[in-house]
Amino acid sequence: MAIGFHVTCLILIGMMGAGKTTIGRELAKRRGVRFVDCDHEIIARTGVTIPTIFEIEGEAGFRRRETQVIDELTRESDIIIATGGGAVLDEKNREMLMQRGIVVYLNVAPQILWERTRNDRNRPLLNVENPRARIEELYAVRDPLYRQVADIIVDGGRCNPNSMVRQIEKVLPTLRKTTCIH
Numbered sequence: 001m002a003i004g005f006h007v008t009c010l011i012l013i014g015m016m017g018a019g020k021t022t023i024g025r026e027l028a029k030r031r032g033v034r035f036v037d038c039d040h041e042i043i044a045r046t047g048v049t050i051p052t053i054f055e056i057e058g059e060a061g062f063r064r065r066e067t068q069v070i071d072e073l074t075r076e077s078d079i080i081i082a083t084g085g086g087a088v089l090d091e092k093n094r095e096m097l098m099q100r101g102i103v104v105y106l107n108v109a110p111q112i113l114w115e116r117t118r119n120d121r122n123r124p125l126l127n128v129e130n131p132r133a134r135i136e137e138l139y140a141v142r143d144p145l146y147r148q149v150a151d152i153i154v155d156g157g158r159c160n161p162n163s164m165v166r167q168i169e170k171v172l173p174t175l176r177k178t179t180c181i182h
């Protein structure tokens with residue numbers, strides 16, 4: 001198998017700014033498999049930005065599109081998928097992720113997430129007066145959901161993307177149940 005022993009579909013989950021896109025892309029390059037980012041797929045399909053989808057269809061419209069994309073991509077083999085930060089909010093999504101792939105949770109503290117996302121206007125949920133507090137609220141709600149679906153939990157705030165990719169590669173052959181990497 002191209003990604004690792006037992007693993008044909010690897011799914012990255014975590015908050016906005018956790019590094020899902022950065023690490024997913026690099027890992028896919030190294031493993032020689034396809035990389036798809038759910039947010040980018042939605043943008044390609046609709047031809048508009050995520051803030052525009054939120055404006056026109058509301059968050060509910062965006063979530064419907066997200067579920068559709070997750071459903072299609074998680075049926076594929078030899079693929080690494082970066083999900084959007086809110087993918088785990090929906091129970092049906094959580095089931096698809098758990099059943100169809102190995103799920104890696106990039107866990108990053110809210111303070112670091114804020115530093116990484118503060119200059120980027122492309123995340124409508126952070127387009128509020130106090131994005132730092134918003135990140136903390138979202139983290140409090142979502143962290144238990146990420147943990148619920150994760151096969152591995154990686155501390156995504158401690159080292160650079162390259163060493164994170166190597167850490168994930170190291171455990172891939174052993175993946176069967178939840179493993180914590182520190």
Ligand SMILES: Nc1ncnc2c1ncn2[C@@H]1O[C@H](COP(=O)(O)OP(=O)(O)OP(=O)(O)O)[C@@H](O)[C@H]1O
Nearest residue numbers: 015016017018019020021022084085116159160161
């Ligand atoms: N391990 C890391 N160390 C330092 N900076 C990082 C790390 N991982 C990602 N970054 C930086 O943090 C920012 C956010 O990363 P990225 O876009 O990959 O996050 P994401 O999880 O895909 O976020 P979103 O859910 O909003 O798409 C980028 O500028 C990226 O370069």
Ligand SMILES: O=C(O)C1=C[C@@H](O)[C@@H](O)[C@H](O)C1
Nearest residue numbers: 016039050084085086123124
């Ligand atoms: O955390 C979230 O709910 C989101 C994260 C982004 O990846 C996008 O999917 C969108 O901005 C919503």
Ligand SMILES: [Mg+2]
Nearest residue numbers: 020021039082
């Ligand atoms: Mg991303």
